[in-house]
Structures are given as structure tokens and as C-alpha cells.
Amino acid sequence: MKLIFEKSISGRTGFSLPASDVAEYKLSDGALRAAAAELPEVSELDLVRHYDALAARAYGVDSGFYPLGSCTMKYNPKLNETVAALAGFTELHPLQEPSSAQGALEAIYTLTESLKEITGMDDGTLQPAAGAHGEFTSLLMIGAYFKKKGEKRTKIIVPDSAHGTNPASAAMAGFEIVNIPSDANGYVDTEVLANAMTEEVAAFMLTNPNTVGLFEKNIGKISRIVHDKGGLLYYDGANLNAVMGIVRPGDMGFDIMHINLHKTFSTPHGGGGPGSGPVLCKKALAPHLPYPLVEKKKDGRFGYRKTSLASIGRVRAFQGNFLVEIRALAYIIALGREGIRDAAEKAVLNANYMKSLVSEFLTAPHKGACMHEFVASCEKLKEETGVSALDVAKALIDHGMHPPTIYFPLIVHEAMMFEPTETESRETIDEAVAALKEIVAQAKTDPESIKKSPLTTPVGRPDEVKAARKPILKI
Amino acid sequence: MKYTPHTQQDVREMLDKIGVDDISDLFAAIGTASGEGLRAIGKSPIETERAMVALAEKNKVYKTVFLGAGAYRHYIPPVVKHIAANPRFVTAYTPYQPEMSQGILQAIFEYQSCITRLTGLDVSNASMYDGAAAAAEAVAMCINGEKDILVSDGVNPAVREVVAAYLRGSGRTAVSVPLDEDGLTDIGFLEGYGERAACCLVQQPNYYGNIERTKEIGAVLNRTDVKYILHTYPIALGLLASPAEVGADFATGEGQPLGMPLSFGGPYLGYIAAKEKYVRKMTGRIVGETTDRDGRRVYVLTLQAREQHIRREKASSSICSNEALCALTAAVYLGAVGKEGFRAVARACVDNAHYLKEVLESAGLKTRYSTAEFFNEFVTVSDKKSSVILNELKRRGILGGLKLSDGEILWCATEMNTKEEIETVGNIVRKLL
Numbered sequence: 001m002k003l004i005f006e007k008s009i010s011g012r013t014g015f016s017l018p019a020s021d022v023a024e025y026k027l028s029d030g031a032l033r034a035a036a037a038e039l040p041e042v043s044e045l046d047l048v049r050h051y052d053a054l055a056a057r058a059y060g061v062d063s064g065f066y067p068l069g070s071c072t073m074k075y076n077p078k079l080n081e082t083v084a085a086l087a088g089f090t091e092l093h094p095l096q097e098p099s100s101a102q103g104a105l106e107a108i109y110t111l112t113e114s115l116k117e118i119t120g121m122d123d124g125t126l127q128p129a130a131g132a133h134g135e136f137t138s139l140l141m142i143g144a145y146f147k148k149k150g151e152k153r154t155k156i157i158v159p160d161s162a163h164g165t166n167p168a169s170a171a172m173a174g175f176e177i178v179n180i181p182s183d184a185n186g187y188v189d190t191e192v193l194a195n196a197m198t199e200e201v202a203a204f205m206l207t208n209p210n211t212v213g214l215f216e217k218n219i220g221k222i223s224r225i226v227h228d229k230g231g232l233l234y235y236d237g238a239n240l241n242a243v244m245g246i247v248r249p250g251d252m253g254f255d256i257m258h259i260n261l262h263k264t265f266s267t268p269h270g271g272g273g274p275g276s277g278p279v280l281c282k283k284a285l286a287p288h289l290p291y292p293l294v295e296k297k298k299d300g301r302f303g304y305r306k307t308s309l310a311s312i313g314r315v316r317a318f319q320g321n322f323l324v325e326i327r328a329l330a331y332i333i334a335l336g337r338e339g340i341r342d343a344a345e346k347a348v349l350n351a352n353y354m355k356s357l358v359s360e361f362l363t364a365p366h367k368g369a370c371m372h373e374f375v376a377s378c379e380k381l382k383e384e385t386g387v388s389a390l391d392v393a394k395a396l397i398d399h400g401m402h403p404p405t406i407y408f409p410l411i412v413h414e415a416m417m418f419e420p421t422e423t424e425s426r427e428t429i430d431e432a433v434a435a436l437k438e439i440v441a442q443a444k445t446d447p448e449s450i451k452k453s454p455l456t457t458p459v460g461r462p463d464e465v466k467a468a469r470k471p472i473l474k475i
Numbered sequence: 476m477k478y479t480p481h482t483q484q485d486v487r488e489m490l491d492k493i494g495v496d497d498i499s500d501l502f503a504a505i506g507t508a509s510g511e512g513l514r515a516i517g518k519s520p521i522e523t524e525r526a527m528v529a530l531a532e533k534n535k536v537y538k539t540v541f542l543g544a545g546a547y548r549h550y551i552p553p554v555v556k557h558i559a560a561n562p563r564f565v566t567a568y569t570p571y572q573p574e575m576s577q578g579i580l581q582a583i584f585e586y587q588s589c590i591t592r593l594t595g596l597d598v599s600n601a602s603m604y605d606g607a608a609a610a611a612e613a614v615a616m617c618i619n620g621e622k623d624i625l626v627s628d629g630v631n632p633a634v635r636e637v638v639a640a641y642l643r644g645s646g647r648t649a650v651s652v653p654l655d656e657d658g659l660t661d662i663g664f665l666e667g668y669g670e671r672a673a674c675c676l677v678q679q680p681n682y683y684g685n686i687e688r689t690k691e692i693g694a695v696l697n698r699t700d701v702k703y704i705l706h707t708y709p710i711a712l713g714l715l716a717s718p719a720e721v722g723a724d725f726a727t728g729e730g731q732p733l734g735m736p737l738s739f740g741g742p743y744l745g746y747i748a749a750k751e752k753y754v755r756k757m758t759g760r761i762v763g764e765t766t767d768r769d770g771r772r773v774y775v776l777t778l779q780a781r782e783q784h785i786r787r788e789k790a791s792s793s794i795c796s797n798e799a800l801c802a803l804t805a806a807v808y809l810g811a812v813g814k815e816g817f818r819a820v821a822r823a824c825v826d827n828a829h830y831l832k833e834v835l836e837s838a839g840l841k842t843r844y845s846t847a848e849f850f851n852e853f854v855t856v857s858d859k860k861s862s863v864i865l866n867e868l869k870r871r872g873i874l875g876g877l878k879l880s881d882g883e884i885l886w887c888a889t890e891m892n893t894k895e896e897i898e899t900v901g902n903i904v905r906k907l908l
Contacts, residue, residue: 001577001581003581003584003585003588004585004806004810005585005588012813013813013815013816014554014811014813015552015811015812015813015816015819016816016819017550017816017819017820017823017890018893020822020823020826021894022826022827022829022830022894022897023826023829023830024822024826025825025826025829025830027686027714027715027825027848027850028848030690031686031714031715031716031848032714032715032716033595033712033714033715033716033717033720034716034720036713036814036815036817036818037592037593037712037713037717037814037817038592038814039589039592039593039809039810039812039813039814039817040809040810040813040814041813041814041815042810042813044552044554044811047554047558047807047810047811048554048557048558050810051558051561051582051807052561053578054564054577054578054579054581054582055561055563055564055578056563056578057575057576057577057578057581058563058564058567058575058576058577058578058579059563059567059572059575059576060562060563060564060565060566060567061566061567062562062563062565062566063562063563063566066568068568068571071568073568074478075478076565076566077478079520079523079524081560081565082524083523083524083527083528083531086527086528086531087531087536088528088530088531088532088533088534088536089530089531089534089738089739090736090737090738091536091537091548091736091737092534092536092737092738092739093537093540093542093546093548093737093739093874094545094546094737094739094740094741095542095544095545095546095877096535096537096542096739096874100534100535100537100869101534101535101739102533102534103529103530103531103532103533103534104530104534104739106530106533107530114513114515117511117512117513117514118512118513120510128604129604129605129608129741129742129796129798130604130794130795130796130797131795131796132783132793132794132795132796133604133608133793133794135793136793139644140640140643140644143643143644144643163783163784163795164782164783164784164785164786164787164790164795165783165784165793165795167783167787167788168783168786168787168788168790168792168793169783169793170788171788171789171790171793172615172641172644172792172793173643173644174643174644174645174646175644177787177788214504215502215504215505217504217506243505245512245513246502246505247505248510248512250510251510260796262796266478268565268566268800269566269567269568269569269796270564270565270567270798270799270800270801271564271565271567271568271569271570271576271579271582271583271799271800271803272567272568272569272570272579272601272602272760272796272797272799272800273602273742273796273797273798273799273800273801274741274742274796274798274799274800274801275796277796290640312640312643313636313637313639313640313643314607314633314636314637314640315608315637315640315641316604316605316607316608316637316741317545317546317605317606317607317631317633317634317637317729317740317743318545318546318605318633318739318740318741318743319739319740319741320740320741321741321742321743322738322739322740322741322742323738323741323742324741324742326527329527330523330524330527332513332515333515333517333518333522333523333526333527334476334517334518334519334520334523335476335477335478335517336513336515336516336517336518337512337513337514337515337516337517338477338516338517339476339477339517340512340513341512342477342479343477343478343479345498345501345502346479346481348498348501348502349481349486349489349490349493349498349501350489352489352493352495352501353489353492353493356492356493356494357492368504369493369495369500369501369502369503369504371501393572394572394574397572397574397575402572402575403572405571408784422478422479423478423479423480424480425480425481425485426481426485426488426489454574454575457574457575457577458574458577459573459574459577459767459771459772459773460574460767460768460769460771460773461574461767461768462573462574462765462766462767462773462774462775463765463766463767463768463773464765464775464777466765466766467763467764467765467775467777468763468777468778468779468780471754471761471763471777471778472763472764472765473584473587473591473597473598473599473754473761473762473763473764473777474584474587474588474591474592474597474598474599475584475585475588
């Protein structure tokens, strides 16, 4: 398919402004660019058809099943889109005075309060733009907390099953990373943790349920090990969907955490963003939250809190990804306490149902109930047939679904990580499993055909080595 | 309201298949009961919509806006919102499976191409959280031993604060480059600093609206091997010298003016572009072109060896989710206004802002920096309290400029402001003075 630049015709336009009725002002030549930027020159219809063709080559939750493990690709309710498009939200300047933005501040306040209730935390900010941004913000806060206490703690412990963002965010915040191995179930080995947990360690970052989809049973013990040495316990909220309304990170002993509104609270992923990564924390860390923070005043009006001198500052220019927050607020208002719990229960039900079906023909290395996601392994299939997790994933595309996450977590070989989410019906799961079963059967009789997939897409498998060796990053 | 499709029979049969009696059995590992949780009970869609509309109605939407200072109201052709609302763009995630995500990948490739064309630089990534975060990560990429990090006082204070927060990790603080009496970055200071600096962040036009002598700054920085990061207002790139033309190593900026509504601060779009030599250190996702086995052109996420999921603590950044839909929106906007339309928007901003300045001066306000050229923002100074002027405008349904101090206001005009609006502001101000 042509690029928009390849459809451009010199002199064509689909845009006009009102005729100017003020004098033209000429800036001095020295300040000007030599030539206009070569932007596309197309009609409005050209533009519409171009993007319609691009949309036909894209696939979202609205298109079909999207069990991308760790990403919580649940349905994005359309009501939330409608309310996020209200002019009362979209046409507000971020520097408008609080008196003229009472509804916006109330929305921020209410969402923060709701998230505090759901997580069992004492305070929070909605400012970070994504989960990794929330991690980075939290780690800066952890750094500020120990600095204020006069303790020199330079290390962060991260399990080898953690999302890559954990160690990357900790490094950006200036910490040294201590990686610790998990056991075969992705659980924290408490002995290993106890040995690594010195007084140089600022925090231990944990995802619970873990990235294998199992709830960390030893969380009480882990909390004691970390806190006994004066460290903090960080909760990576990527998997909060499995436990919201059932158990709270604040009650499990976590001190600080981020939430992914675009996962747990149903806001659309936008082809990779915008997300929103609120940070919630216990009282002791609250003075270090970034500003601006919203408060409800005694007279019931909303305004900005007085800036704490211990604050880490700002992690972005304005309040946060506000329209994402509006969608999440609408979702929480609609679901309420029962709906939140129901979402977690059905997410876990769907994952266990799918796991029980898949484990009949693929290895699911972790026995017993999983939480909202599970990992299957194609290691044995690959040994027998040469067909890898990647091949199976590509073949699933030909069956009209998005493949699961593959090759993560790193601790399982040939991993396929399925997260069906709560909004999928039993029939959808049945169909996906039937497709997977057919592929596994075909791998045993005709592995070459699987390795050629996908065949139904506009393009075949890309040469990724070539892409990286001689990068072409623009036209 | 629940968005789960399960009937009671579904639940029963699914539990049978799993081999447990009750959903609670699946949560046995959790054991202990937890605290209260969310207090509010659920609402129907009608009630939810009413609650959200009630919140929206508590906000004041101004028809007339003269406030910028980092977030700008520009015309968004309806076709932009229409295209960017396509559910196949909205409900997709990061294009990990290129064969079924060519639409998203090509759109991002086109966005990267637009940014390189606007900035004149070689490489753009797929987007950053916002303009301030883009500037902060560009600064982080330039850290070089113990050399100092320079940030001009002409950079938006919010951007400076974000740079400062990001630098906390390295234990560094930036050195402020003062402005001269014309409200422009002090080039003499940069010359004096010489090679002791690793990088310098400059904003064009600067926070006070003044057009910086970016070429002269570039000459000094290039000579002393100090990395030059130019933080730009994208609309101004329609007319002003591109970052590449003035010798910048990096260009960053807030992409919100490219088709995104003000939205009380987000979602916005950070853009970052760099010279070729920085490509393998670049932060964030990057889309590249390659081929499939039949030789067809294919787009993929590339150079992933820089990224967190591969490199973990050695990654160039921790970015995973970015602002992809905003990047797509910017590409659609730039396609909608096109090569000439984009210049026309920039010209209208310049013309309207200069008319606003003339009207405010004739109403009795003085301009704070009278010698420097400006793009579409400028500062006025007066004995009359800024708050008196701005409150009176507010009373008349006009969102005036930003109060910088008791007597100073930062004004902004765009193509959205009419001659009549400008003259109304002039008349209101004249009566107050």
C-alpha cells in the first residue's frame, strides 16, 4: 500500500482558513526556514480513503479476540468514549483557574478517591501517562523518601519474572538493579529474597498475581522480609484486574504502586497509547508525590493542594492524560463495588476455563488454579515438530484472532501467555481453543504449512533482521 | 452495569469444566479477606452518563481564548477526529504482530516521516508521553560524565520542572542559562561556558513568545561540542527555521497543537527527533520499513535492542505504552491541513498575534520585550493588576492570557481568534486602564 506521501500531488489541498482581515506581519528573513516542510498534499477524500485502508489493515478488541497476556485487552465500553468527547472536558485549558474547572477537578479527585478505596492506599496522583511512567514516578518518590530519612539505599530488587519496565524504570531513577531468580512457578523464593534484602535495598518490586498468572501465596512473609530491613514493597499493578474488589495491595503490605487505567479500567489502548499510570501510596510516601495534586476544600469546592517541599516535582507538564481518566471514572461509576468484583471473578473464570481446555493438548506447566492469565509452553511441540510458539501465534492470525503474548515471561521456554479477560464469552474462548487445537494437530502432520503462516494477511512475516541492520525509519 | 457476558448456565458449565464448585475456589490462594474496597454501588448507563455530564457542565468552556503557555487551541478539521476515532485504531494495542497491524505501523511510520520533515532531522521515534517528557529524555540521552546540563530560562517552567525531576535519578541539577534584557537566551553566557557543558536545552519560540537567535546559539554550541536540544512549538515550524537548519542535535516538543484538543492537559503527544548518529541510543518505540519473503514492503517495530523488554535495566528508557493514537492524530492533522495549509495556520497565528499586540498597546498596555521578534505569544506589562484585567475578561466570557506577575500577562493568539474578538479585548482593557 502506498504511503500518504506517495499519494501527494503538488498543489492539491483539502483545507482552507477564513480570509485574513488583519494586516499581514512579516517576520525577518533570518528567522525563517528555507523551504516549507514537505507535508502531504491531498484532498480530504484522499485522506479519508487512505486511513480507511489503513484501518482495514489494523486489528483491535472491536475486531475480535485479543488474549494478549499481561495487556488486559478487555472491551472498551462506548459510553466512556461518548462522555470523554463532551466539550466540557475536551475544551478546557489546563491552566484555567480552578474556579472555572470545578468539574474537571472533581473528576480527578473522585477517581483518585475510588482508586484509593480499590487499592487500600492512602494517597495518589493521576499524573503519570503510562504504567512505566508510574513506575518511574514511584521510584523517584522512593529515592526522595530515603533521602529525607537520611538513609543511603541504592538498590532495587526485581524478580527475573518481572516486566522489563521494572528494571528499566528503576535504572532511570538512578538505582542499581539486583535480579533474583524465581522458582519454577514464578513465585518469589523467600530464602533468595531474604539473602538479597540488605540495608542497601530501597525496595522490592513485585507483580501479584505474578507474570505466570499465579497469586503469590507468601506475600505476608515477603512483606515481613522487606520491611524488617527497612525497605519498601512496590506493587506493579499490571495484573490488578485479577484481584480488584477481592484483595487490596495496601492490605497485602505494599507501600506504593502504579495502576494501568488502560488495562484494568477499560480505557482503549490506542495502538500503543495513550495510557494512564496513576501512582497510589501509603501515607509515609505521600509528601513525595508529584504536583499538582487536587484537594476538596472545607466548603466542598475543589482546588490544588499546597505543594509539598518534599515533592519530586512534575513528571509531565500538566495534570495527566485527563480524557483517559474520564473514561476510567465512567467505568468505575458504572461498575461500582459489585461490578468491579464481578470483572475480576469473570476474568479469573475465563482464564481457568481456557487453561483447562488448552492443557488438554499443550503443556500448561503451572498446576492448579491460575488467576486472570496463564502460560502454556510450546517447548514439547517444538521438539516434536519444529513448530515454535512464534509459528503457532502466526497461524492463529489466519484463524482471525490476535495471538497471545509470546516468549514472556522469560522463565518459561516457548511461552504463550493467554489473558482472555472477563468481557469475552464462553463461545469466543471455545472457538479460539478449537483453532489452537487444529493448529497443534496440523503441526504434527504438516509442520511446514504452519511455518508459512500467516497467509490471510496483506503481508507475510517481515524480515526483522534487515529492518534493524539497515534502518529505514522515514520516507 | 456489568460488561461481562456470562449467563448463570455459562458459569456453571465453565466451573464444571475447570473442576471446581464455586468461583471463590479459584481465589483460594489469596486466603485472607481484605478491607472495604470501593464503596459506591454500580450505576446504569443512563445514570453514569448523567453523572459525567453533570461534571462536564461544572466546567467553563470559553468561546474566546487568548491563553497558550504550553497548550494551544487550534482548529481541528472534523475529518481528524473522525479518522482518529476509528475503533480499529482506538482499540488496538502496540503492534507486536506486524502482519495484522500494518495499518497502525504504517500510520506511525508516516508520523515519524512528518516529524522528520518538520524538524529537518533524520530520525523520529513513535511518540513520547508529552513534550516535557520528550525534552527530559533528550537531556538524559546527552548526559556525559560530569559535564553540566544547561537549560535556558526561556524554556517553559513546567518543562524545566520535568527535566529537573527526570535528572533526580542521576543526582544532577541543571544549570540555568539567563535571558538577556531582550528576553532572549544569553549567548554570551553560552560562549563563556564553552566545553564544560554536555548539552543545552533551548525553547523556540521561548516561553515569553520571543523568537530565539537559534542559528547563533547553534553556532556557539556546535563549536564547543555541546549537544543542542531545541524544544519547539510545532505550529511555528511552519515558518521558522527548522531545528536542523540551526544546527540542533535533537528537536523535542509538545505535539498537542497538531490536532489534539486542550483536554485539561492530556492526552498530549511528545515528539523527539535526532540526527542519524543518535539512532541506536534513541528512546521509545521506532517503526522501520523492511520486506516480507515475497518482497512486499512491510513495517515493523525495530531497533528493539534499545528497549526495556529486551535490555531491561540497560534500556535507553522504560517506555512501553506511548501516545500512539496521538501520533496517528498528528499525522492525520498534518495530512488534513497539508503543506500549504500548515504554513497558512502559522501565518494566521503570527498575523493575529501581532494585531492583538497592536490593539493592546493602543489600549494602554506596554510590551515587556519590545526589540525581540515574537511568533504568537508576547508579554505585556502594566501598572494595572493582571488579575483585574483577567477577571474582567473572564466576566465577559473571555479567557485572557496567563498571569506571570502582578503586572505581567503572557498573551497568545491563534488562527481561532477573530479580529472582532481581538478588538473586544482591546476595548475592555482600554476601559480598565
